[in-house]
Amino acid sequence: MNSNTTVMEPSKVYFTDLRTTPGNDMMTKLTRLVKRAGIETIDFKDKFTAIKIHFGEPGNLAYIRPNYAAAIVDLLRSLGAKVFLTDSNTLYSGGRSNAVDHLHAAMDNGFNPIGAHCDVIIADGLIGTDYKEIPVGGQYCPTPKIGSAIANADIIISMNHFKGHEQTGFGGAIKNLGMGSASVGGKLELHSSSQPVIDENACIGCRICEKYCRHNAITVTDRKAHIDYSKCVGCGQCVAVCQHEGAVVKDWDSSETLNYKIAEYALAVVKDKPSFHISFIMNVSPNCDCWNHNDAAIVPDLGIAASFDPVALDCACADLVKAAPVLPRNIIADKDEDCLHSHEGEDKFHIVHPDTKWEAGVEHGEEIGLGSRQYELITVR
Numbered sequence: 001m002n003s004n005t006t007v008m009e010p011s012k013v014y015f016t017d018l019r020t021t022p023g024n025d026m027m028t029k030l031t032r033l034v035k036r037a038g039i040e041t042i043d044f045k046d047k048f049t050a051i052k053i054h055f056g057e058p059g060n061l062a063y064i065r066p067n068y069a070a071a072i073v074d075l076l077r078s079l080g081a082k083v084f085l086t087d088s089n090t091l092y093s094g095g096r097s098n099a100v101d102h103l104h105a106a107m108d109n110g111f112n113p114i115g116a117h118c119d120v121i122i123a124d125g126l127i128g129t130d131y132k133e134i135p136v137g138g139q140y141c142p143t144p145k146i147g148s149a150i151a152n153a154d155i156i157i158s159m160n161h162f163k164g165h166e167q168t169g170f171g172g173a174i175k176n177l178g179m180g181s182a183s184v185g186g187k188l189e190l191h192s193s194s195q196p197v198i199d200e201n202a203c204i205g206c207r208i209c210e211k212y213c214r215h216n217a218i219t220v221t222d223r224k225a226h227i228d229y230s231k232c233v234g235c236g237q238c239v240a241v242c243q244h245e246g247a248v249v250k251d252w253d254s255s256e257t258l259n260y261k262i263a264e265y266a267l268a269v270v271k272d273k274p275s276f277h278i279s280f281i282m283n284v285s286p287n288c289d290c291w292n293h294n295d296a297a298i299v300p301d302l303g304i305a306a307s308f309d310p311v312a313l314d315c316a317c318a319d320l321v322k323a324a325p326v327l328p329r330n331i332i333a334d335k336d337e338d339c340l341h342s343h344e345g346e347d348k349f350h351i352v353h354p355d356t357k358w359e360a361g362v363e364h365g366e367e368i369g370l371g372s373r374q375y376e377l378i379t380v381r
Contacts, residue, residue, distance in 0.1 A: 010374040011312035012037070015320075016381070017303040018282075027071040029380075030304055034075070034278060036380045037306040042155060042274045045080035050153035052180055052269075054161060055087055055106035055120070058095035059292035062285045064161050066110035070117040072159065072278070077117075081155070085111055085120045087180055088147040089128040090290060091187035091236075093245050099126045123147025127241050128184025129212060134271060138264035138368065140257065144178075145186035146268055156275040158310070162317045164286040164298065167252075168259050169349045169358025171288060172317055173277040173310035174365055178265035188236025190261045192249045195234040198225045203246030209238035259361030266310060267370045278306045279317050286331045286352045296330040298348050311362050311371025318358065322347055 014037040016029050051072060056063030069085060076083045085106075089097055096102040099122040106112070106120045113119060124130050124147035132151035133143040150156065160176040168175055182190055205223030217231035218238060225238075225246060238247035253261070269275075281302040285294040302320050307313040325342035326332045332343060332351055343351065349358055366373050 008372055008374065010376045011307060011309035011372045012378055013305055013307040013309070013312050013316040013375045014378050014380050015303055015305045015316070016379070018301055027067060030068055030071050031075055033304055033380045034072070034276070034306050037276075038308065039075070039276050039306075040079065042276065044076055044155065047081055047154035048152065049076055049081040049083045049155040049157060050123075050150050051083060051085045051118070051157045051159060052150065052176060053085055053087060053111070053159040054176065054180065054289050055096070055102070055111050056109040057290050057292050058105050058108065060289055060294045062161060062163060062283045062289055062294035063109060064159055064280050066116040068280065069111065069159060070115065072157065073116060073118040076157070083118060084149070085116060085118050086123045086147070086149050088123045088150070088182060089184050091184055091191065091239060091249075092290070093243070094290065094292065098128070098243075121149045123149040123181065124183040129237060129241065131183035131186065134268040136264055136268045136271060136368075138267070140261045141189060141264045144265040144268035145183045145189065146181050146265070147183050150181045150269060153273070155273060156270055158275070158277045160277065160279040161283070161289060162279045162281045162321070163284050163289065164349050164352050165288045165356070166353050167255055167288075167356065168262065168361065169255065169353055169356035170318060172279055172314040174266045174314055174361050174370070175262055177269045177310060178262035181269045182265055184239065185236035186265065188239050188249060189234070190258060190265060191252055192234070192236075193251050193253045193257070195229060195232045195250070196227070196236065196239050196247050197250045198227060199246055199248050200224050202244050204244055206244070208241050208243070209247050212237050212241045255356040256360040259358065260364045263361050263365040263368060263370055266365065267368055270310075270370070275310075276306070276308055277310045277313050278304065279313055280304050281317055281320055284321060297327060298330050298332050298352065299324040299327060307375070309371035309375070311365040311373055312375035314362055315373050316375050316377055318349070321349070
């Protein structure tokens with residue numbers, strides 16, 4: 001070996017299974033896990049601490065239970081944190097595309113001061129236009145647009161539901177940080193390789209896109225919006241503010257490019273501030289939590305993992321799912337005519353979404369300094 005070669009120590013990922021005993025419930029085990037993983041080494045005293053978590057799309061029940069959020073909130077408060085729960089609005093028109101609907105969804109799912117012991121702040125404001133640009137010098141996204149409440153936080157704690165995803169392969173810590181913290185315009189930058197277009201059948205000429213376009217690229221004539229592409233920079237504000245799907249994405253990026261971009265956005269979220277990450281490998285549904293339903297889990301519930309390193313955490317979770325057997329009566333079992341193949345040791349996400357490449361995200365994350373793919377898995381009882 002070359003004497004000048006730097007050998008990096010593997011990142012530590014801590015894991016606990018779901019076995020409990022009297023006096024040792026899952027909230028107790030979660031608290032023990034994150035303490036063992038070193039969360040108390042962060043100085044939380046009087047620091048604005050954002051817990052980045054998905055509040056659940058109405059109709060989808062795969063979200064992390066608010067009881068777990070409450071356990072982390074209580075711990076952080078005991079350490080002096082000024083803690084809040086947060087997420088950014090969605091690019092698509094659904095139950096979380098503006099702060100009013102988003103807050104209703106969060107409250108309905110138990111993310112409120114009673115169920116989660118904490119208040120909720122929608123990170124990018126009423127209609128997804130409240131953000132800060134954070135320069136990271138990325139190859140794909142030089143200045144990610146991060147929801148202001150997250151960008152202004154002193155400390156980031158991510159609580160991630162680990163599951164499949166039809167565009168990225170799976171969703172874990174990196175996706176929760178990168179895609180989940182992006183403003184609506186940022187989400188357009190992540191998803192799209194082109195400028196937005198106007199669907200004239202959907203456009204009602206309300207002029208909200210014209211009002212919010214920062215580059216004066218949109219005019220409304222004859223009750224239809226028109227984009228001047230010589231002025232349009234593809235920021236996505238029109239898509240963000242349109243409530244009628246009149247301004248839409250034209251071309252979507254490949255899985256690899258999307259994963260590269262998400263990693264650069266995640267780097268912007270944690271840049272120059274402490275962060276800690278917790279992934280729940282439970283109800284591992286095959287698709288994104290942003291759907292208004294969740295299909296049957298593909299593997300048994302496995303446990304909870306935690307780390308300071310989001311790249312290592314995603315790799316560890318992927319390996320745990322890979323090693324697990326497939327459950328019956330789900331999308332993978334449907335592909336097996338004899339229903340006898342357990343697929344242990346196989347990449348379940350490639351089976352479900354063969355056109356995706358989740359590896360691109362962790363590889364790029366490692367390249368840009370977000371974390372390491374090498375990890376040591378430490379079991380906490």
